[in-house]
Amino acid sequence: KALATPSCGDGKCEPPETQAMCFADCPGVSTPPMCGEEPHSDPQGHAVVDGRGHHVKSPAECCDACTAHATKYPKKPCNSWVFCGLPHCWSADNGNTHLFGECWLKWQSDPTHPLYGQP
Secondary structure, X not given: OOOOOOOOOOOOOOOOOOOOOXXXXXXXXXXXXXXXXXXXXXXXXXXXXOHHHOEOOXXXXXXXXXXXXXXXXXOOOOOEEEEOOOOEEEEOOOOOEXXXXXXXXXEOXXXXXXXXXXO
């Protein structure tokens, strides 16, 4: 039986693709569409919950935390979130290191047109 050939860049993470060979596709979206998951992205916005002190096990738990926050804080509700799904997501020159499980809950004035990158 022939082995499947990786097709990186198609937006799907399917065997034999791995995160090491197809970073843009893997691990892939793992939450329901209403969560708006965007792996490997960091939309700007006001952090309503700082992820350095808020750790969860999965993107789904981060989405659930955002939904719960939005219900509890209607004036500036979570409408965007970022989950660090790698052992080490990134580090800043000031010594801040962002590690697996960080769940940043954010509020954007227009979540239908999010801004990306560091504010």
